[in-house]
Amino acid sequence: MNVGIDKISFFVPPYYVDMTDLALARGVDPNKFHIGIGQDKMAVNKKTQDIVTFAANATKNILTDEDKALINMVIVGTESGIDESKASAVVLHRLMGIQSFARAFEVKEACYAGTAALQYAVAHIKNHPESKVLVVASDIAKYGLASGGEPTQGAGAVAMLVSADPRILQLNDDSVALTQDIYDFWRPVGHDYPMVDGQLSNETYIQAFQKVWEEYRSRYKKSISDFQALAFHIPYTKMGKKALLAALEEESPEEQERILTKYEASIMYSRQVGNLYTGSLYLGLISLLENGQLNAGEQIGLFSYGSGTVAEFFSGRLVDGYQNQLLTNLHRAQLDNRTVLSIAEYEELFNDILDTDVNSDYEDELPYSIASISNTVRAYKEN
Numbered sequence: 001m002n003v004g005i006d007k008i009s010f011f012v013p014p015y016y017v018d019m020t021d022l023a024l025a026r027g028v029d030p031n032k033f034h035i036g037i038g039q040d041k042m043a044v045n046k047k048t049q050d051i052v053t054f055a056a057n058a059t060k061n062i063l064t065d066e067d068k069a070l071i072n073m074v075i076v077g078t079e080s081g082i083d084e085s086k087a088s089a090v091v092l093h094r095l096m097g098i099q100s101f102a103r104a105f106e107v108k109e110a111c112y113a114g115t116a117a118l119q120y121a122v123a124h125i126k127n128h129p130e131s132k133v134l135v136v137a138s139d140i141a142k143y144g145l146a147s148g149g150e151p152t153q154g155a156g157a158v159a160m161l162v163s164a165d166p167r168i169l170q171l172n173d174d175s176v177a178l179t180q181d182i183y184d185f186w187r188p189v190g191h192d193y194p195m196v197d198g199q200l201s202n203e204t205y206i207q208a209f210q211k212v213w214e215e216y217r218s219r220y221k222k223s224i225s226d227f228q229a230l231a232f233h234i235p236y237t238k239m240g241k242k243a244l245l246a247a248l249e250e251e252s253p254e255e256q257e258r259i260l261t262k263y264e265a266s267i268m269y270s271r272q273v274g275n276l277y278t279g280s281l282y283l284g285l286i287s288l289l290e291n292g293q294l295n296a297g298e299q300i301g302l303f304s305y306g307s308g309t310v311a312e313f314f315s316g317r318l319v320d321g322y323q324n325q326l327l328t329n330l331h332r333a334q335l336d337n338r339t340v341l342s343i344a345e346y347e348e349l350f351n352d353i354l355d356t357d358v359n360s361d362y363e364d365e366l367p368y369s370i371a372s373i374s375n376t377v378r379a380y381k382e383n
């Protein structure tokens with residue numbers, strides 16, 4: 001049975017910081033951010049926008065009434081949860097008007113959680129081919145003002161509808177996952193920002209890619225030439241490239257150029273957004289599909305990485321007519337129509353934290369946003 005991604009869309013908040021401005025404010029050469037890290041803009045959100053509003057704003061782009069009647073599972077992958085107990089997927093299920101007889105839950109393993117959700121959705125559809133699963137990866141990546149990780153922040157969500165006979169990407173039954181108990185990046189309960197060993201996280205990412213890629217190649221007898229493109233988890237756009245370059249060392253110059261050209265297509269959107277954590281691989285996939293000039297039938301390899309760490313390499317095949325399912329114009333307009341913030345405005349937003357212990361009403365221009373807090377409960381504005 002063919003199972004995979006039938007629809008896909010993303011949402012990022014409508015404000016950003018220009019990385020030249022951030023570099024100058026931090027006394028850093030702008031080339032370090034633009035070239036060394038590979039980021040041009042960084043998405044920033046207001047306190048009235050959280051992982052639920054990102055998820056709702058991304059999901060509303062893809063669901064029809066028929067989808068809402070057929071979805072019987074909603075999974076949110078996140079590491080920016082707003083409650084230790086209740087899942088954001090339950091709220092999303094209501095906001096989207098999905099039929100009641102459905103499961104809704106959240107999954108966690110750093111940036112890998114979106115892939116965990118996707119693989120679980122695929123397994124579910126194999127048992128229940130008549131149903132559909134909504135998978136959303138939604139996060140706010142915040143490391144702190146003037147911290148080492150600051151230029152790798154970002155925010156937003158990717159929503160995917162998973163079904164039988166998908167119209168975009170049919171996932172192959174050939175994944176290799178790897179779990180290693182390593183503290184490269186983690187966020188203890190009660191901490192607003194993650195603890196991160198930046199260099200260890202870079203090294204572990206590259207090693208994890210090499211391990212799953214080697215295992216995948218030997219298990220499935222495949223090589224780079226079997227793929228038209230590889231998409232990576234993108235904490236910053238230089239990261240995937242570092243892992244890729246290591247894997248391409250023994251390939252011919254033509255083969256290297258072929259794969260690196262597609263890699264550039266996969267990072268176009270992330271360069272303007274930053275790290276979405278769970279959504280980053282899938283923002284990269286959207287960017288690749290919308291800018292990579294791929295043909296139906298071609299194979300794409302996907303590398304998912306979550307600190308802590310879990311990594312997975314898996315693959316998919318592009319379906320005939322997949323281009324008709326893409327929301328390219330909407331996505332490009334969303335990125336183009338954002339407001340640039342000065343560094344003072346960004347720092348003010350950054351420090352303006354939502355206090356859920358204080359009852360209050362809020363105004364926000366987004367279709368879905370936090371309208372009020374009452375008894376610690378977030379009420380959402382629904383358009």
Ligand code: HMG
Nearest residue numbers: 029031032035036110111148149152198201202235306307
């Ligand atoms: P840093 O110490 O600020 O930067 O940390 P650096 O000194 O390592 O320099 C970065 C690059 O810029 C280097 O290039 C420099 O040479 C270059 P590289 O050697 O790496 O190719 N550079 C310049 N280039 C041009 N002109 C210049 C210039 N100056 C320097 N003038 C770091 C960077 C990414 C470590 C930091 O920002 C950080 O800690 N970020 C957060 C952690 C992270 O993103 N890790 C990535 C792997 S882990 C992961 O992906 C999981 C994650 O998404 C979380 C999850 O799973 O939930 C993070």
